[in-house]
Amino acid sequence: MTLMSDSPATNVPSDAGLVLAVDEVTALTPTVRHMRLVASDGALLPSFTPGSHIVVTCGTGPEGQSRRNSYSLTGPGFEPDHYGISVRLEEDGRGGSRWIHSLRAGDRVQVSTPRSAFAPVLTARHHLLVAAGIGVTPILSHVRAAVQWGRSFEVHYVHRERDAAHLDDLEQLCGDRLHLHTGRDGFWEHMGPALLDQPIGTHLYACGPAALIDELTDRAGRAGWPGARVHYEHFGVGDLDPGEPFTAHLTRSGVDVDVASGVSLLEALGSRGIAVPSLCRQGVCGECRLPVVSGDIEHRDLYLGAAEKEAGDCLMPCVSRANGPRLELDL
Known part of the structure; x- marks a missing residue:
């Protein structure tokens, strides 16, 4: 099993997030395991609003890149003494859930501080x-x-x-x-x-x-x-059509990036050493949003609203593509 850090766990947020210890693993169903994550010194963790998630670094992918998945927090949010996540094993997934299911008590994992895009409306009756x-x-x-x-x-x-x-x-x-x-x-x-x-x-x-x-x-x-x-x-956008090939022109650097059929724009940019922050890679979280200068967009994400898609000035490169031969990005 791959551990993400040998440094002490801490409840102090940093750019790298938190390193927490697995305190307990519980099988909720044949395919779902619940992980209780704590600070190694027993300190309280950052509070969060209901509906929040953390991003867990789940080992590395086949090419050595860090694999990161977001998981919803299931426990109480005010000054919690632990974070709880429940993960379903996806046999046909990218490996993140298998890595999570391999964890045992005492293992340590790197996670982000909580983020929320699904909070309750406090004025609701x-x-x-x-x-x-x-x-x-x-x-x-x-x-x-x-x-x-x-x-x-x-x-x-x-x-x-x-x-x-x-x-x-x-x-x-x-x-x-x-x-x-x-x-x-x-x-x-x-x-x-x-x-x-x-x-x-x-x-x-x-x-x-x-x-x-x-x-x-x-x-x-x-x-x-x-x-x-x-x-x-x-959960995600499901299986997508591979789409037509196109070229992404990066206006600030003058670089052209060819995007083949079946390859996401995010992957194509990464293959050229152009790092774009990303989390879910399923068109859900909005982390990889990129500004578009010109070109028609085939929006495939579940994050942008109808008005944002109609404006045509941004896209989620993990799933969306050009609806034509060329797309210009503000990169």
């Missing part, structure tokens, strides 16, 4: 929380905060039979505010009326597979929900 599969992880932190602060909420959890991570936690926290669904048909039978029967000022939060989130947001829109009251996180 009611919180309608929807989780599907491993999408339960950010929803769980929302639930913990709602219980702590006495907020009105309900949870709908779609899961497979005998494969429901954190079900015990949710049952204990939610009581009769938890609605369980083991099939999508049953979920939609319940969710359709639920979308129409909510107090004014309710906010909807959802995390799960892209297809379910897309349908949920579409149904919410047709039910009259304003976009500002619908919040979601996807």
